[in-house]
Amino acid sequence: MEFTIAPVSKADYMEIITVWEKSVRATHHFLQEEDIQYYKPLILNTYLDAVELRCARNAAGIAGFVGVAEHNIEMLFIDPEYRGKGVGKQLLDYSIKMLHADKVDVNEQNEQAVGFYLHCGFEIIGRSALDSSGKPFPILHMQLHRQD
Template sequence: MKTIDNIYKKEYTEVVELWEASVRATHHFLREEDIEYFKPLILNTYLDEVELKCIRENKKIVGFIGVADQNLEMLFIHPEYRGKGIGKTLLDYAINKLKVTKVDVNEQNEQAVGFYKYCGFEFVKRLELDSSGKPYPTLHMELKK
């Protein structure tokens, strides 16, 4: 049984390091300048705008979620821990405890799109640009009723 834990502000640097490792393993469509653009935004702005929860192994954060207004804003797993049920455990917690019903996902992140479909989300609409105005199409998905 994996325990869901809180993330504290003093751990934000660790969270951003995990985010970067996860993005480099899964978001092959991003350019280096995009990753460098998002890192300070995540550290200094985005993490404070969501409710953060994580799973730890040996006191180290290995996966985390960020939720705001019933929307899953972030779900990132360290590459060494992918495929071990951490993402599913965090998503189930987000749905059952934090009442998540929506997620936006990069269309080019096919593994994530497939994961959310498998977990009961369905496509609602597509936007050409991501929330930062960058040319990465985003899919709005909602949990099937």
Template sequence: MYKIEIVRKKDYAELIKVWEASVRATHDFLKEEDIEYFKPLILNTYFDAVELNCIKNSSNKIIGFSGVAEQSLEMLFVRPDYIGKGVGKTLLQNTITTLNIDKVDVNEQNQQALNFYLNQRFEIINRSELDATGKPYPILHMKLKKTTTK
């Protein structure tokens, strides 16, 4: 069982390390210059634009984090050695139940993330040829499927 914690600004240096390790493990379609382009944007702008939560391991190190803005999951990154161990699912379920998110955008080339969200009841509702910065990385816009009660 993982415990969700609120991220403080003092945690940003550790968060960016988790982000970079996760991106290098899961975003093999990105070029090195793309990672270097996004890294300062994430650290200096994007972290402040979202509500951040994290999970720490028994050594008190951040192993995964989520960022939410306006009912949209803007970021979900997990240290590579913790992928597949429930960290991402715990963070996602927390954002759904406590922050009421129902949307997420996923890089089309990130098959691992796409499969993860599809398995968590998200469906593709739209596609953009370019990412939000105008780079040629298609984005899949996903929405949480509504559950029906009988």
């Protein structure tokens, strides 16, 4: 499948938050409904504006998106309809090459994401017991392993 990687504008935010929610519901089984409702306005009203956003887009719309700040991938979410079709890898490669990302924080309980980043050359360099909101969702700190 062909996707264009493009900047995200505020006009795209409602489609972005829809992709986020569908992705979270498909992959973050450790979250309760109240957790999703807690994070959703934070993502929409605060976090999207705090990162450099790019999306993978095709004729049907946005298939996934990535947000990078200070060389850290802060968010990478794929519409479940497009999971396993290379969208995540395409966005990750773009964020590494074009946005100079080399770090990512991943929910430890999201085993698929942890496996994805390990497969793509990241290694675990640390762990936090709480997420950035102080909630008890452990975070793995990962860094791209560079071979010199």
